[in-house]
Amino acid sequence: MSSFFVKVILPLLVVVVAIAGAVGLSMLRQPPEKNDESRPAILVNAAVIEPDNIVYQISSQGMVTPKLETSLISEVNGRVVAVAEQFVAGGFFKKDDLLVTVEQSDYLTNVKAAQAALANAQAMLAEEKARVRVAEEEWRSFTDGTAPALGLRQPQLASALASVQSAEAELERARRDLARTEIRAPYDGMVRSRAANLGQFISRGTVLGSIVGTDVAEIRLPLTDTDMAFLAMPGAVESDNNKVTLSSTVAGQQLAWPAKLVRTEGILDERSRVIYVVAEVTDPYQRNSQGQPVLNFGRFVGATIVGTQAEQVVKVARHLLLPGNQVLVVDKDNTLQFRQVTVDRATSDFAYIQAGLEPTDQLALSAISNPLAGTVVRIAGETQADDETVQPTQLADAAAAKADNTDNVKGQ
Numbered sequence: 001m002s003s004f005f006v007k008v009i010l011p012l013l014v015v016v017v018a019i020a021g022a023v024g025l026s027m028l029r030q031p032p033e034k035n036d037e038s039r040p041a042i043l044v045n046a047a048v049i050e051p052d053n054i055v056y057q058i059s060s061q062g063m064v065t066p067k068l069e070t071s072l073i074s075e076v077n078g079r080v081v082a083v084a085e086q087f088v089a090g091g092f093f094k095k096d097d098l099l100v101t102v103e104q105s106d107y108l109t110n111v112k113a114a115q116a117a118l119a120n121a122q123a124m125l126a127e128e129k130a131r132v133r134v135a136e137e138e139w140r141s142f143t144d145g146t147a148p149a150l151g152l153r154q155p156q157l158a159s160a161l162a163s164v165q166s167a168e169a170e171l172e173r174a175r176r177d178l179a180r181t182e183i184r185a186p187y188d189g190m191v192r193s194r195a196a197n198l199g200q201f202i203s204r205g206t207v208l209g210s211i212v213g214t215d216v217a218e219i220r221l222p223l224t225d226t227d228m229a230f231l232a233m234p235g236a237v238e239s240d241n242n243k244v245t246l247s248s249t250v251a252g253q254q255l256a257w258p259a260k261l262v263r264t265e266g267i268l269d270e271r272s273r274v275i276y277v278v279a280e281v282t283d284p285y286q287r288n289s290q291g292q293p294v295l296n297f298g299r300f301v302g303a304t305i306v307g308t309q310a311e312q313v314v315k316v317a318r319h320l321l322l323p324g325n326q327v328l329v330v331d332k333d334n335t336l337q338f339r340q341v342t343v344d345r346a347t348s349d350f351a352y353i354q355a356g357l358e359p360t361d362q363l364a365l366s367a368i369s370n371p372l373a374g375t376v377v378r379i380a381g382e383t384q385a386d387d388e389t390v391q392p393t394q395l396a397d398a399a400a401a402k403a404d405n406t407d408n409v410k411g412q
Contacts, residue, residue: 041378046330046362051314054352056230056307056345060221060277064284064299068187068213074196074206075180078102083198087209091191092287100196100208102181107174114174118167121160128160188287189213217284217295219246219259221303222274230307230345231277233264244279246301255293257281261305279303313344314353316363321351328371329361336364336375 082101086093093099132154189211196208221244223231233242242261247254259279268275284295295301320327326338341356362379364371 041376044364044366044377046379049314049357049361051312053311055309058227058305058307060303062219062221064217064297066212066297067216067218071210072208074202077203080196080200093185095187097185100183104181107178110174114171118171121163121167125160125164128157132157187213214285217281219279220276232308243306245304248301257295316351318349318351328364330364332360336371337373
């Protein structure tokens with residue numbers, strides 16, 4: 001009996017007691033607290049969308065060149081006897097200034113010879129007119145009929161008159177050649193180069209030098225077809241649409257000059273496929289005024305042209321415009337959305353959006369890898385205020401939960 005109890009009953013009792021103890025302990029154990037795991041929303045920078053009226057600025061560049069450029073060429077033969085002091089490279093002159101003088105001796109002789117020939121022809125004409133009058137009187141004394149032209153010496157009179165006209169023409173030619181021995185400036189300008197020197201013998205057609213006008217400078221500015229679409233070419237009336245600002249760095253300083261757009265060359269370049277517009281600067285060397293810095297010929301300048309005005313467009317950074325003319329925005333529910341927009345103009349730096357954005361949208365400025373439409377985000381600047389409000393509430397909830405757990409343990 002005792003062995004049966006030890007071998008059978010006692011092990012069963014031990015198993016039952018162990019099971020009962022395990023069940024009792026499991027009933028006393030508190031279940032683990034369940035917390036909902038939540039991932040924080042993505043923090044992004046966003047900007048409010050503000051449509052505005054924008055005047056487009058079209059950028060280009062070009063080289064400053066003179067509007068007038070002339071090669072001085074001799075029209076006579078002779079030796080150079082005088083050269084003006086200002087007739088050197090970089091020298092300035094006024095209109096009608098004497099630049100080069102060619103020896104005049106031969107041409108003065110030609111003028112005197114032409115004057116003598118004219119006087120002789122005029123004397124012959126006067127003599128022939130007297131003979132015509134004598135012939136008319138003789139004819140009337142013999143008959144009352146009409147005298148023939150030959151009898152009145154009309155052919156001889158016409159020949160004498162032609163000789164006078166020829167002599168006058170020769171005198172005019174001699175005087176022109178004499179005047180051409182003095183090479184004068186046709187306009188206010190500057191000497192680009194000089195090829196004639198004192199004592200040099202020159203012939204007709206010899207290049208004496210090159211001069212440029214300093215009243216007006218021109219700048220050829222290349223523009224694409226896209227740029228031309230936002231450019232209002234000037235008409236007969238002066239307006240802001242043809243104003244140009246030129247800029248360049250001179251001696252470490254950024255200088256600017258006002259200019260105006262005057263015309264377009266009207267032909268597309270065959271190689272670059274651009275069209276050139278021409279801007280003008282008045283008095284680039286400040287010879288008549290001192291209000292602006294000197295703008296030298298040959299200087300490379302940047303140009304900003306005032307274009308047309310766009311109404312109620314949104315200006316965004318160019319990198320924010322996604323392929324397919326889409327823009328990533330944060331809507332009123334703080335979720336990411338892709339907006340299909342209409343782009344009025346796009347440059348290397350900015351894009352100008354005309355339509356497609358909602359008034360409540362904010363432009364997402366942060367770089368987000370693989371953004372998905374509908375993703376909840378937090379906007380920087382708004383998050384700090386929300387955290388200050390939420391943090392005390394979360395602490396109070398945690399303290400209340402801890403107190404409830406302690407009361408439950410004591411009651412059990």
